[in-house]
Amino acid sequence: MRTVYQALNPIDAHLVKHALEDADIPAFVLGEHLVGGMGELPATGFVEVRVPDDWVEEAQALLKTLPLLNDAGESAEVDEDDEGWLPA
Template sequence: MKVVYEAANLIDAHLVKHALEAQEIPVFLQGEALMGGMGELPLFGTILVCVPDVVWPEASAIVSALPLNQPDAASDDDEAPDGASGWLPA
């Protein structure tokens, strides 16, 4: 098994897992059971998405095409009418 993606959180790990499984690539999430552990265990960055060695190149290409950890692009419709950015008072 090779690590194809190191997930920042459980949601990212499952998004990658489902994308790979949709292409019929077997996936193992290493460290999923450790999420939320206390003490010496970090709460984030502990999940590794692993695939068999023979499908790693294909899986790596799929993961690199996914829009992971990218900020959402703001559209022109999202701008405030007066040109102000950020939150407006209630």
């Protein structure tokens, strides 16, 4: 299993997971139950989407087509004429 997406929150992770599953790529969300944990846990960065090793390339290719948030937390560029994926 390899991490293909570091999510901002569980909702973000599940949207990515469902997009992957719609493309017949098995995906799993890890760390969603750690949200709200206090003390030793970091504030963010523990919710991730993972796929089996054999599916990493396909998953990464699909993720590049999704309007995900970049590292600065800004919305990625979206082609308004594109009838494909819509932002959640």
